[in-house]
Amino acid sequence: MSDLKKIKEEFSLKLKSKLNLSEINQVKSDLFGKDGLITSQFKKIGLIDDSERKKFASDLNLIKDELNELIDLKTKEIEIEHINTKLEKEKIDVTLPERNFSSGKIHPVSQTIDEISSIFSEIGFNVEEGPDVENEYNNFTALNTPDNHPARDMHDTFYLDEKKEKLLRTHTSPVQIRTMLKDKPPFKIIAPGRTYRSDSDQTHAPMFHQVEGLHIDKDINMGHLKGCLNYFIKEFFEVDKIKMRFRPSHFPFTEPSAEVDIGYEIRDGKIVIGEGDQWLEILGCGMVHPNVLKNVKVDPTKYQGYAFGIGIDRLAMLKYGINDLRSFFECDYRWLNHYGFDPVDVPTNYRGLSR
Numbered sequence: 001m002s003d004l005k006k007i008k009e010e011f012s013l014k015l016k017s018k019l020n021l022s023e024i025n026q027v028k029s030d031l032f033g034k035d036g037l038i039t040s041q042f043k044k045i046g047l048i049d050d051s052e053r054k055k056f057a058s059d060l061n062l063i064k065d066e067l068n069e070l071i072d073l074k075t076k077e078i079e080i081e082h083i084n085t086k087l088e089k090e091k092i093d094v095t096l097p098e099r100n101f102s103s104g105k106i107h108p109v110s111q112t113i114d115e116i117s118s119i120f121s122e123i124g125f126n127v128e129e130g131p132d133v134e135n136e137y138n139n140f141t142a143l144n145t146p147d148n149h150p151a152r153d154m155h156d157t158f159y160l161d162e163k164k165e166k167l168l169r170t171h172t173s174p175v176q177i178r179t180m181l182k183d184k185p186p187f188k189i190i191a192p193g194r195t196y197r198s199d200s201d202q203t204h205a206p207m208f209h210q211v212e213g214l215h216i217d218k219d220i221n222m223g224h225l226k227g228c229l230n231y232f233i234k235e236f237f238e239v240d241k242i243k244m245r246f247r248p249s250h251f252p253f254t255e256p257s258a259e260v261d262i263g264y265e266i267r268d269g270k271i272v273i274g275e276g277d278q279w280l281e282i283l284g285c286g287m288v289h290p291n292v293l294k295n296v297k298v299d300p301t302k303y304q305g306y307a308f309g310i311g312i313d314r315l316a317m318l319k320y321g322i323n324d325l326r327s328f329f330e331c332d333y334r335w336l337n338h339y340g341f342d343p344v345d346v347p348t349n350y351r352g353l354s355r
């Protein structure tokens, strides 16, 4: 057998067996490298007799092409095999059942705070915050409630020291003071948060929530207060009309002061807000007392405005039909699961009732 035939048979056989990429590279260099078998045959062409040279050269080229083709085929085969094993290994089994996971619920009070903040932000109020541990000055004195003022006793304050200088804030009104001390007028803010009084029964808890409102500018009057509260209550309870009345009242930090009642009736054992001839008190408000403005270095001859304080828990109870305030703070998982809101499905400005 001629050398060419031997090379061809030997390597065709090899290229049909199982090879990996580096073995293929070895074959390539054995055949076509500098001293490769085929390369050496090409070098021989010049030495061959004239009569045989043409045939030899054409046979050699043929074999070279055939072997190259076999190498290409084998390389592709290996690459495909490689991709297939990768696919096999990385396959995602979509038939697997999903893992069980349980998500928490948003507490109705947090949900209500979100709703209130979203309604007031839509009409230009910024959200402010203040600390739960306050000083006596911000909580009382600056709010025109000096020492020995009878209103201090009404608040059942938790004092934190003997001198009664530090306390748990009894309302969110001190955030009015903090805001006005740190910035310049005009002010248009709400301040939701926790408040504390030593009181506990079905409608009172020692910790509860309020949202404070404050709007101070050059020409703000009680008409603005009424319009703002009317808008808020309608938006919050998702009703087109609301019966609302201002009842004269007294707060040291407002003059005049009022409490706001909204109309309701009981229909089929359920409370319906906005109609009927029963009244429900939901907030306190008034025009900010000039003494309060003076205490925060705002000139009451140039600036005036209104303030209000709303009980958040009461609003949440009314809107979501919860009748014991204490259940809000018992952290009963079953209660939360029932009254809580799905954190994924509820956008922050969700108003809730259409649920």
Ligand code: DAH
Residues within 6 Å of the ligand: 170, 171, 172, 173, 212, 213, 251, 253, 254, 283, 284, 285, 286, 287, 306, 307, 308, 309, 310
């Ligand atoms: N701070 C009052 C309270 O807790 C509520 C209140 C009444 C707040 C009138 C105000 C207001 O800002 O103007 O009883």
